[in-house]
Amino acid sequence: xxxxxxxxxxxxxxxxxxxxxxxxxxxxxxxxxxxxxxxxxxxxxxxxxxxxxxxxxxxxxxxxxxxxxxxxxxxxxxxxxxxxxxxxxxxxxxxxxxxxxxxxxxxxxxxxxxxxxxxxxxxxxxxxxxxxxxxxxxxxxxxxxxxxxxxxxxxxxxxxxxxxxxxxxxxxxxxxxxxxxxxxxxxxxxxxxxxxxxxxxxxxxxxxxxxxxxxxxxxxxxxxxxxxxxxxxxxxxxxxxxxxxxxxxxxxxxxxxxxxxxxxxxxxxxxxxxxxxxxxxxxxxxxxxxxxxxxxxxxxxxxxxxxxxxxxxxxxxxxxxxxxxxxxxxxxxxxxxxxxxxxxxxxxxxxxxxxxxxxxxxxxxxxxxxxxxxxxxxxxx
Amino acid sequence: xxxxxxxxxxxxxxxxxxxxxxxxxxxxxxxxxxxxxxxxxxxxxxxxxxxxxxxxxxxxxxxxxxxxxxxxxxxxxxxxxxxxxxxxxxxxxxxxxxxxxxxxxxxxxxxxxxxxxxxxxxxxxxxxxxxxxxxxxxxxxxxxxxxxxxxxxxxxxxxxxxxxxxxxxxxxxxxxxxxxxxxxxxxxxxxxxxxxxxxxxxxxxxxxxxxxxxxxxxxxxxxxxxxxxxxxxxxxxxxxxxxxxxxxxxxxxxxxxxxxxxxxxxxxxxxxxxxxxxxxxxxxxxxxxxxxxxxxxxxxxxxxxxxxxxxxxxxxxxxxxxxxxxxxxxxxxxxxxxxxxxxxxxxxxxxxxxxxxxxxxxxxxxxxxxxxxxxxxxxxx
Numbered sequence: 001x002x003x004x005x006x007x008x009x010x011x012x013x014x015x016x017x018x019x020x021x022x023x024x025x026x027x028x029x030x031x032x033x034x035x036x037x038x039x040x041x042x043x044x045x046x047x048x049x050x051x052x053x054x055x056x057x058x059x060x061x062x063x064x065x066x067x068x069x070x071x072x073x074x075x076x077x078x079x080x081x082x083x084x085x086x087x088x089x090x091x092x093x094x095x096x097x098x099x100x101x102x103x104x105x106x107x108x109x110x111x112x113x114x115x116x117x118x119x120x121x122x123x124x125x126x127x128x129x130x131x132x133x134x135x136x137x138x139x140x141x142x143x144x145x146x147x148x149x150x151x152x153x154x155x156x157x158x159x160x161x162x163x164x165x166x167x168x169x170x171x172x173x174x175x176x177x178x179x180x181x182x183x184x185x186x187x188x189x190x191x192x193x194x195x196x197x198x199x200x201x202x203x204x205x206x207x208x209x210x211x212x213x214x215x216x217x218x219x220x221x222x223x224x225x226x227x228x229x230x231x232x233x234x235x236x237x238x239x240x241x242x243x244x245x246x247x248x249x250x251x252x253x254x255x256x257x258x259x260x261x262x263x264x265x266x267x268x269x270x271x272x273x274x275x276x277x278x279x280x281x282x283x284x285x286x287x288x289x290x291x292x293x294x295x296x297x298x299x300x301x302x303x304x305x306x307x308x309x310x311x312x313x314x315x316x317x318x319x320x321x322x323x324x325x326x327x328x329x330x331x332x333x334x335x336x337x338x339x340x341x342x343x344x345x346x347x348x349x350x351x352x353x354x355x356x357x358x359x360x361x362x363x364x365x366x367x368x369x370x371x372x373x374x375x376x377x378x379x380x381x
Numbered sequence: 382x383x384x385x386x387x388x389x390x391x392x393x394x395x396x397x398x399x400x401x402x403x404x405x406x407x408x409x410x411x412x413x414x415x416x417x418x419x420x421x422x423x424x425x426x427x428x429x430x431x432x433x434x435x436x437x438x439x440x441x442x443x444x445x446x447x448x449x450x451x452x453x454x455x456x457x458x459x460x461x462x463x464x465x466x467x468x469x470x471x472x473x474x475x476x477x478x479x480x481x482x483x484x485x486x487x488x489x490x491x492x493x494x495x496x497x498x499x500x501x502x503x504x505x506x507x508x509x510x511x512x513x514x515x516x517x518x519x520x521x522x523x524x525x526x527x528x529x530x531x532x533x534x535x536x537x538x539x540x541x542x543x544x545x546x547x548x549x550x551x552x553x554x555x556x557x558x559x560x561x562x563x564x565x566x567x568x569x570x571x572x573x574x575x576x577x578x579x580x581x582x583x584x585x586x587x588x589x590x591x592x593x594x595x596x597x598x599x600x601x602x603x604x605x606x607x608x609x610x611x612x613x614x615x616x617x618x619x620x621x622x623x624x625x626x627x628x629x630x631x632x633x634x635x636x637x638x639x640x641x642x643x644x645x646x647x648x649x650x651x652x653x654x655x656x657x658x659x660x661x662x663x664x665x666x667x668x669x670x671x672x673x674x675x676x677x678x679x680x681x682x683x684x685x686x687x688x689x690x691x692x693x694x695x696x697x698x699x700x701x702x703x704x705x706x707x708x709x710x711x712x713x714x715x716x717x718x719x720x721x722x723x724x725x726x727x728x729x730x731x732x733x734x735x736x737x738x739x740x741x742x743x744x745x746x747x748x749x750x751x752x753x754x755x756x757x758x759x760x761x762x
Binding site: 368 | 411412413414415441443444445446478479480481584586589609656663664665668671672675676677678679681682683684685686688689690691693695706708709711749750751753754755757758
């Protein structure tokens with residue numbers, strides 16, 4: 001529904017409700033400044049159970065002190081009342097402007113309407129209601145089988161700016177009917193977050209509101225999970241989250257391209273991630289992506305300043321299959337022309353091989369455009 | 382002179398020559414990828430003496446392998462020949478595009494012309510010849526007295542992009558007539574670099590070519606330095622370098638504003654610098670500066686993700702003298718309007734007090750504008 005928290009008339013308040021009590025797990029921002037809904041949901045999810053998620057866009061309810069926490073609490077209370085469930089079964093998430101008080105006069109009267117309008121196919125409505133600078137809603141799904149019983153995973157996410165998740169991304173809600181205990185669910189979620197949302201960046205800024213939540217209500221009636229079942233579930237979960245993470249990068253503020261940075265041959269996993277992230281966050285590299293310019297010197301400079309173990313003379317770089325740098329040296333104008341051709345695509349990969357070891361990491365990033373600057377210079381005005 | 386290394390007809394080759402043998406010191410990039418002229422100059426300066434600096438713009442001679450090193454060596458040789466000095470007395474510096482071979486066919490014939498055109502007031506000519514995306518030449522000077530003898534410091538620098546010096550900045554040449562031994566000169570240079578060039582950022586990218594060189598030829602005829610004299614010299618040197626460092630930020634690619642980030646009350650010096658740098662490099666903070674928007678939530682988020690010891694509820698933020706955040710909370714729309722007013726200036730300060738300790742650091746940064754993106758998307762095309 002539209003409660004009136006955004007500057008536009010767009011929907012800004014969404015509600016997710018499970019018919020049954022569900023096992024719940026969550027991963028939250030690593031930013032030391034944590035929004036009120038993060039603090040509240042982290043507390044509510046402690047017992048590993050939940051039935052509802054209420055999420056608003058337009059206001060992050062971050063840096064709002066005790067009043068902000070009180071407002072998150074009041075929101076959970078009114079939702080619990082309208083759904084006839086316990087207040088600790090309600091998780092709260094917010095996204096939008098930091099530092100402004102949440103307009104409770106608009107949220108409280110909207111909740112009964114929201115509760116009445118719950119529908120089994122409302123998934124994309126919620127995905128729409130949590131958008132801020134996003135240009136499209138992000139949903140994904142997976143269908144698997146566990147102990148002979150079919151199960152489903154549905155996921156939705158939002159995020160376009162302040163994106164370099166450390167433990168989680170802006171907002172992501174995952175719903176599954178699988179039957180699974182809390183510890184298993186939490187471990188699955190954490191594992192998938194590490195491979196998906198923790199491997200994307202839009203602008204190198206980690207949000208105060210990052211939240212990934214999963215509810216598993218067991219309606220698939222599957223027997224206790226065997227190791228093979230667990231693998232199927234985790235693979236499905238990672239696939240859904242990777243889909244959503246990629247959509248966030250594609251919808252990065254002002255972005256026109258998604259670029260997979262593949263860092264190979266690093267001396268350690270830490271080096272691989274550090275070098276990949278330094279390339280993925282370099283303003284000079286990202287503007288060159290925008291300009292479709294295979295300016296590999298900027299990639300070399302980024303790897304060089306990242307502090308990882310490397311020898312300039314061993315570095316190889318490819319743009320898709322075009323080999324542009326060999327042994328630290330450019331392979332000439334024909335290779336560059338070929339690489340520039342690849343960079344016209346909306347999605348391409350840049351592979352850097354350090355030839356120092358066997359470790360590899362992948363980070364997804366987008367280009368840095370004039371529009372990014374426009375969006376963020378004028379965000380609040 | 383114009384050798385023809387830039388796309389324009391602008392001067393691109395400069396020469397500095399000391400009438401006498403000079404004590405020399407240098408600080409070079411910490412990037413693991415080091416340009417050929419950095420490798421050569423680091424080697425030549427080892428004995429602490431030099432008489433000439435040759436610098437070109439338009440080509441960085443970086444990522445150019447053994448050929449690049451050979452070209453830097455050839456450049457030093459032809460300069461030495463034309464000036465009648467030893468080849469190890471010549472220091473070489475380059476700036477411009479990474480990964481392209483240096484056009485020696487243009488440099489070699491230009492050197493004799495360059496040697497003939499040496500003049501005592503050519504300082505700003507050299508400052509002009511080393512410009513790339515710079516919009517103005519950067520020169521500064523200082524006059525002091527040492528043991529009753531007047532001495533002088535003259536400095537010039539270039540740099541506008543790929544600027545987050547770690548040990549030095551793009552290019553900076555300092556000339557003084559003071560008489561000082563090498564160890565003293567090197568210590569003075571390193572101390573001043575730490576307080577000036579290591580405290581600025583334009584885009585968080587550290588160049589492969591960063592070089593700061595100083596020549597002290599002793600023509601001031603001062604007696605051996607007393608401790609008080611040394612202090613006067615170091616103060617003067619820091620002032621000249623601070624001037625030049627500030628000019629680099631003011632001339633940051635696409636920049637319209639210089640912002641002093643003052644980080645107070647940190648638990649350690651490392652925390653103070655880390656938090657200040659995270660704020661100074663945040664794309665979201667820098668676009669808000671451009672938009673003249675006192676979006677303090679982004680500053681809180683940047684400090685929060687920097688990983689420093691902090692308590693949200695203790696943080697205070699000012700824009701110049703306008704107190705916008707108190708105890709982690711916004712002080713309302715009047716304060717924000719006042720802060721927005723201050724942000725219309727071309728230079729202002731953002732002060733963040735963590736109230737966790739007594740350590741303070743300052744970092745100078747600029748805003749992130751549409752023009753920055755334009756410059757860097759189209760740099761090589």
